[in-house]
Amino acid sequence: DADVTQTPRNRITKTGKRIMLECSQTKGHDRMYWYRQDPGLGLRLIYYSFDVKDINKGEISDGYSVSRQAQAKFSLSLESAIPNQTALYFCATSEQSSYNEQFFGPGTRLTVL
């Protein structure tokens, strides 16, 4: 969905490096999410935020941190990258109601050597 953008689209880094993945949205949604996708495991939730002052851990938050700089921006950081964090990372947004679907960005392919 072009209304949700992610940068960079691809990144190769080395073990121990700090990495930041950025997500921006123009949909005006309050809720934002970070997922990682691994083959056969589907998408797993890393962190989510329901508004600028709200940050919540997902099922696999260890080794990651996030920052919600504004309603439209939600960044994911890997403080010290490790090879098993090699994955496809997706940002998503949704409206407030729990029955609303999520809108996904194009993804960031991260490789940690």
Place this chain on the structure above:
Amino acid sequence: AQSVAQPEDQVKVAEGNPLTVKCTYSVSGNPYLFWYVQYPNRGLQFLLKYITGDNLVKGSYGFEAEFNKSQTSFHLKKPSALVSDSALYFCAVRDMRAAGNKLTFGGGTRVLVKP
């Protein structure tokens, strides 16, 4: 806890034939159910959802899904598949009672439609 199972890693069908992608779920309360599709090098795109009401839900690109509470299933269907339907399909569930509004995804099913 909520969970989703997509029992088939891959489904192959000939163009023009019916397509079914299976999904079963487990929640403690009532479910919200979603189907998404992922084309190569793209993010997930929403296809359809079941919230309440009619068990047969119609969505984008001619897809539909049937909610079956007794079998805890939400299979995705298309009467006549197209080559362009070849993609990775994800089923997802949210328990209405779950805190945090979390969406749980299945492992995905790769659909290959042959000309």
